[in-house]
Amino acid sequence: MTVTLQDVAALAGVSIKTVSNVVRDYKHVRPSTRERVQAAIDELGYAPHSIARRLATGRTGMVAFALPAIEAPYFAELAALVSTEADGFDYRLLIEQTAGGLDDERAVLRGREQGLVDGLIFQPTVLDAAAIEQFRGSTPLVLLGEIAAPPTVDHVMVDNIAAARAATFHLLQSGRTRIAFLGRSLSDDHVTAGLRVDGYRSALEDLGAYRSDELLIPMTQFGAFAAEAAVIDALEAGVDFDGLVCFDDLSGIGAMKALARSGRVVPDDVGVVGWDDILMAQFTTPALTTIRPDKSALTRTAFRMLRDRMDGSADPGRHELVGFDLVVRGSTAS
Known part of the structure; x- marks a missing residue:
């Protein structure tokens, strides 16, 4: 049988609205209430329907990682690390390959995945800062790599x-x-x-x-x-x-x-x-x-920045360096 919000609310002894707030990760829920609702969710095995959750929260539960070449070992390793970060926050990951092509990189920024993902981590290879600013859509964005970033966009790189x-x-x-x-x-x-x-x-x-x-x-x-x-x-x-x-x-x-x-x-x-x-x-x-x-720090920092943006942060762009070893x-x- 399908478990509903009503079932979770009845077991937890709270309103359906409170269960919805917990599922949406609404900040203003008492910790004790959140724990009680989460325990009921776990006991009943409740899983919100993806379409219903999207309508309720305005989010898809997916993020994208756009990279030049997934067959390149370095980018394959980065993709695995980004996937781990996404899993840790209950997001699914969409991988998009640009092959370092100008048109494909522009398409990524213009929002080819608009409406499908809540945020984008992107490693461009040919677009400069002006083009990134010109073509970026409304999807929260964090850049990786050496391309200069506009001052409004978060950016993580190695020196x-x-x-x-x-x-x-x-x-x-x-x-x-x-x-x-x-x-x-x-x-x-x-x-x-x-x-x-x-x-x-x-x-x-x-x-x-x-x-x-x-x-x-x-x-x-x-x-x-x-x-x-x-x-x-x-x-x-x-x-x-x-x-x-x-x-x-x-x-x-x-x-x-x-x-x-x-x-x-x-x-x-x-x-x-x-x-x-x-x-x-x-x-x-x-x-x-x-x-x-430090690939772990690179992906961890990028995902932290992306979560901030997906949560509505409008702060100026942050530009952070992560370390390296010989x-x-x-x-x-x-």
Whole structure:
């Protein structure tokens, strides 16, 4: 038999309105009353009908996470963490992939899911702050990643310049003298790559290390296959390096394969640092040294901000940095 609000109210000894307030998470309910109603809900197994709950609360019980590429290990790991956060607050998660496309990113902001979700966590790759402000709809929004955010929008990110400096310092301090960067974008619209190159250059300048544009190894695409091809091309062109900072872990994995193909030994001949600390970075041979963003803090902070917005906060946009670690493994051992 279907359990109704009336059944819960009768068991808890309260009015139907009070049960409705508890189900809607209305703030002004006495804790003792809330506990009594929740106990009745649990005992009877009451589950509010999703359509009825939406009509009563104006909420769908769903949030969306829009990301560039769900097949990328880093974003898959982020999606799992966002899902865990959503589950903890009894929300269901809708995943939307943009493939880093301008039209798809605009569609996400314009409210393609308008009416289906109560809030949106979004990692754009091509839209700038002005476009985000222009195209955003009314759905509560929190941004992840390195794209600059408008002052009205909440934003969570890692300090990519500081992290790239740490990776480059590590290679220099381990005795490397010619450090290359793998993953330079040939266009100016890849903000993340640009920030990481800035951090890499800053570290070289601070320590007076060798600098040359030939050590900026470009990639027209990202991923292990593209990285392998880019490193092979650089080596065949005579680019000489004994350390390599890679755009991400997949690039590091592809780079290590290219180095092995060319007879270079990691770490004896070339030290390699990746980025993201995806699970498979621990299982390469040798295991990959990498920048580890605090992904748990990233998703936890984003969901906290989103809940504030969904609860009606109209405060100015908040911009928060989460931490990172350099995880040293065999690919940079002295």
